[in-house]
Amino acid sequence: MPTPTGKTPDGSPPTGSTPVAPGPQHPPAAAQGDRRSLYKAFAASLSGTSLEWYDFAVYSSAAALVFGDLFFPGSDPLTGTLQAFATYAVGYVARPLGGIFFGRLGDVIGRKRVLVATLLLIGVATFFIGLLPTHAQAGAIAPTLLVFLRFVQGVGVGGEWGGAVLLSSEFSQAGQRGFWASAAQVGPPLGTLMANGVLAVLAGALSEDAFLSWGWRVAFLLSAVLVGFGLLIRTKLEETPVFKELEARGDRPTAPVTEVLRTQGRGLVAAILARVGPDVLYAMFAVFVLTYATQELDMSRGQAVTAVLVGSAFQVGLIPLSGWLSDRYGRRLIYGIGAVGGAVWSVVFFAIASSLATVLPGVVIGLVFHSLMYGPQAAFVSEQFTARLRYTGSSLAYTFAGVIGGALAPLAFTYFLAKAGTGYVIAAYIVVACVVTLVGLRLGRAVQDDVEAGPQDAVATA
Template identity: 45%
Template structure:
């Protein structure tokens, strides 16, 4: 029996649900990006000072990668309970876990105070950040997509996705302000901590907003029909293995590798290697991402008219086309060209990001969606988290061409997965398993 609202249900609209999901997602991505930027800028000096400058940065990026190893675990854990007890509960849990971990980082003693234990504690906090984000994304996009009318899923899914650009811009603004107005010594001494401590305010605000959103009709329909999966991850891997693999490859080539190339490694490369002004580079990150926020919503709306796959295919081709020119433009060693490089790779990246919620949700049945999209997408982040580490390691010996090759190869894999991933495959598998696709 399908779920129908009762008189006691609080009125809920797709816009309200998408906005509530987006607000919490801003905070989640703010926290995750804040760590990535700080790892590139100061963590090597504060937590790994006994190494050389490059080795310290490598060690710092290694702790960054820990978060990406943890994200698939978060996807499995939160996906399991999200498909069993609901999306809303998991979103609240992930928000508290992310906010608490980020706040704790702002309080950590450095290597100068407690030695190697500082790095250990930093790594633990990063691990819990990864668990939280691994569970956050799948639930947030499902809240929006499952409340949206079928012909508007692309648009409402894209509203959640702008949480990434806004979170990235916000994290950069805060770091920009403190690095600009404080001396280098003051920033290293205490200024870097404040952005982490401020996350507690956003966590409380996000909780207040998310507590007012009810569970999705799709999940309530599953409950009413008695179709709750006992072991969602087992059913996903048994009945939809190809879809999970294709989802991971799409996410890897379209999002993970390009993202950490342009928004994390670029920050290190432009400031530490090309010696461009740090404040101007960070300002470019803010302005470009604010501009592309509107592009995300436009792409989401367009996908409801022409389909998700055409946008993903075009976006992948564009990423392949700029994989090598990206560094050629950066190597012109001027801030304006660094901004141009951000636009070159950032635009197709965020265009594809816009349509993924609706695209991925359509690949899995209702009772397995949280687990399916979380497992597939977050598995891809293991490779993505290694991008800054790989890029920093190969740069002194081979220059930038191996990084461009990595972007190119992963984009080709992602494009191949997009072409292979089709509704016919899902329909065949769902007929075999007896589950329904909304």
Template identity: 60%
Template sequence: MPEELLPRPSDVGVNPPPPQRRQIANAFAASLSGTALEWYDFGIYSASAALVFPVLFFPDSSSAAAELFAFSTYAVGYISRPLGAFALGRLGDVIGRKQVIVLTLLLIGAATFVIGLLPTYGTIGIAAPILLVSLRFAQGVGVGGELGVAPLLSSEFGAPERRGLWCCAPQIGPPAGNLLANGMLALLTVSMSHDAFLSWGWRVGFLTSAVLVGVGLLIRLRLEETPVFRAIRDKGESPSAPVREVFSTERRGLIAASCARVGPDVTYALFVVFSLVYGTKEAGFTSQQVLIAVLIGSATQLVLIPLAAALSDRVNRRRMYAVAAAIAAIWPFVFLPAILNGSFVVLVGGIVVGLGLHSFMYGPQGAFITEQFSPRLRASGSSLAFAIGSTFGGAMAPLVFTALLSWQGTWPLLAVYSALACAVTIAGTLWLGRDYDAEEERQFAESLL
């Protein structure tokens, strides 16, 4: 039994021995780098859904309808996540964490690269959006398996008392990937004409993912399997039907963890995805200005997410999560009308604050969700929770925002919708969620001896 599997409350803050430190560092790097690269792929698609796809893949529709169709393809990447959670998340409890994250990286990377090669509607007609949706579906399947398994990589090499910090590696990945994706698009849009960008420039971001995924794959293939999974496997405690067990024995944790995803996903969609539409069409900003604002907000998240995750190891993680969600529910009522004056400074400040509030939910999220499940079911339970929450949160959000804006032509209902999503998260974390139990972790570790 590896010593690092045993919780040691008295050792919090004490440096681990060198071998363990290297293992944690390698696992943290594998979790962070792979997730960042995967979210680069996802981010390049999300931004393109707002800027490129309505023109190139849905040209026969009205402007509003084209945006709805484009964001529908965005939503497919979320709707397919439960399939990834069922098919790949469960494998994390059966065959191991490492094998699953290698599969997810390959799946997402291949789908993204092929999108960069797709002919448009003007070339092959209706087949173009059909292929686009199919590839987006494949991206979502990969992410559905990634989200619940990646946090276990680094957290299962470290002491449970610091789970918030170690689990945040895949949480840093999305803003890092989004920073790369939006940076790439910003560079492309300012370095070429609009016609050139629509003709071929947008493809560069998708094709570049092949190099990035190759780097992430190299890191992940060198990773060892986690000590927790090895101990469960060697003891013969690996579940044969983990998904069924989660639904039959850990329903409360599944509901709490799923609710925890809804508010952060909708908040993220508002400030990163839908802001491209709202900022350009309602507030009069250029797409480059909004992309730069999102880049600045994503850069601040690289600092705030690990800070929030580390803080959640020192205070009550569940309550901290709920407080951040409560403030995030209020902020859209300030942000959406404020940027209508066309001030770029206000736009940047509003997105930075919005993504900062998102960070204080997202940073502790990996730890909070994994703690809702027993160790032998954590990959399946976490994957399902991430996927279910994302389906009702991130998948629907851009569609709902776009539909509400088209219907009302103004911002109040957008803010109300975002606030309701945060209310779901508050209810799930406070009423159903459970706190980390050091004694339960110790008993589990001792049972595997």
């Protein structure tokens, strides 16, 4: 069994590790900055992604609950929801542009400055969504502006993830990257928790007419306060020690996107495929379940949101735990357990879901399996690339997987439900996505702690 350092007792790499080109060990903690710097980086990564995902998640929830009526009115509620999820998908489609643009900048000018820009970009877009006129007030211009601002949100999120992962992991020691890199992964459930919590309070405190008229806007306008807090933390943070060493050596890439595609194609493909299953599972149990519960099971909005809130609350603790477990027992083992469990549970969920009593534990268990994949994911993806290309490579993998997985899933789920009238077709879709993830895990390098892709590494071979 691997030790906490990721090696077997005789010092050899864990079983299943792929040999890689020799490189220096990850610098000791003292060489990277003291523990205080590591804690600050963890807080900056966690708070920033949480606040950005609050912005992103509050749109996701509003798309499922109110945007169909307000921006895409029609006689068929399911059609309006489908159109609202189409704008939800725009945020994912825009991510690769953010990943390419900001990922390149992150490898050229540094992690910190790029992360300040992405946080500001998505915060401004979310605030203006809260000021938009509805279709009844402005006609076609309303959904057009909504799509545009959703696009801007997506560009910001596309550039955020890769840098947030590196912000905490590049301050950490080898043997601990799974845990520390998971700071960025806690952002989505924590953001979802805050977003759905605000919407639940508003929906509970206001009448149906008041919530549809102006109540939903409050959740978007609050982002100005939250993003301001995140900017305060990030502007006071130092650049990561790994990038400082790259800068000192003059080893920053000039064309990182081209270099990733030319030299690290296998790692990129593996990282993309590994992300598909978690994205699809999250789209089901944190986003589409709101539509399924309210429109198919006749649950109230408050009940549906409560199920997602409880599941997200569990994830806040489970994701870093899963990252820690991946440090001890291997990324691919923990990740693979989550993929297999998620595939099986998606079938079980549609067999038992009927009311809050079954939907709530169903969502919680679904998000538990998502956590087992999501916790190790940040470290697994970043370990597929060398340090000088890590921001670009991680961002490309994250954003392109988001288009394949997260963007299409709610649209596909809504379409299949309308055409087939059963959730088992949706379950089959999730099963396929989890199988794709298993293929990605098998294809990827199990680098972990035997060799750290540090600033001086040669390009790792797949």
